[in-house]
Amino acid sequence: MTNFKIIKTLDGSKTLYSKKHNEHYNNINGAYTEAMHIFINLGLKKFSNQKINILEIGYGTGLNAILTWHENQNLKNQIFYHGIDTEPIDIFTAKEINHFSLLENKIEFNTNFYERWGENVKISDNFQLFKEKVKLEEVKLSKIYDLIYFDAFSPKVQAELWTQEIFKKLFKNMTSKSYLLSYSSKGSVKQALREAGFEVKRFQGPLGKRHIICANKY
Known part of the structure; x- marks a missing residue:
């Protein structure tokens, strides 16, 4: 018996229910819409023609990584993308979700976004992907990051990930003028981020969410 089931969200893209x-x-109001709004439009698009490192907390269905790779074809950044997760989904589930069907030009499914964990994988000339099965509390961060996608399960079910201690760990491994983005604008999350040294800004959320946050390190 699997620990999740596939759900079709309101914008036609698919997600998983844990x-x-x-x-x-x-x-559930739109997996694609949410990812584009928070991580691409408010995050990735701040950079163009630069060499950047991205860390994703909660690799999940691979949606954020795929959209980052696809959107970067126009932005022309040189990207090292580090995704971590404790429960990677299997290739069969990934193919059933098939986030590549959301992209223009009928791009074929690329198994490298879901297989070869623990390896540096060259997806394209300007996009290198490293997926790691590890807890956030235990991961050894060997890079200094320009952008962090904080997309873990909510503070309600994974409170241990949304703490000042965790955010301080990330803060120390970020460049100046870097950004941490998250869908959660919960008061305790904003407070923990500020106590870790971030400047926290609130933005309008995607469908069904009032606000999301962008935490800056200057």
Whole structure:
């Protein structure tokens, strides 16, 4: 018996429902819409023609990584993308979700976004992907990051990930003028981020969410 089931969200993209955590991986009002709004439009698009390192907390269905790779074809950044997760989804589930079907030009499914964990994988000339099965509390961060996608399960079910201690760890491994983005604008999250040294800004959220946050390190 699997620990999740596939759900079609309102914008036509698919996500997973975790039976273990009793939560969806993405916004059921639109997984694609949420990812584009928070991580691409408010995050990735701040950079163009630069060499940048991105860390994703909660690799999940691979949606954020795929969209980052695809959107970067126009932005022309040189990207090292480090995704971590404790429960990688299997290739069969990934193919059933098939986030590549959301992209223009009918791009073929690329198994490298889901296989070869623990390896540096060259997806394209300007996009290198490293996926790691590890807890955030235990991961050894060997890079200094320009952008962090904080997309773990909510503070309600994974409170241990949304703490001042965790955010301080990330803060120390970020460049100046870097950004941490998250769908959660909970008061305790904003407070923990500020106590870790971030400047926290609130933005309008995607469908079904009032606000999201962008935490800056200057």
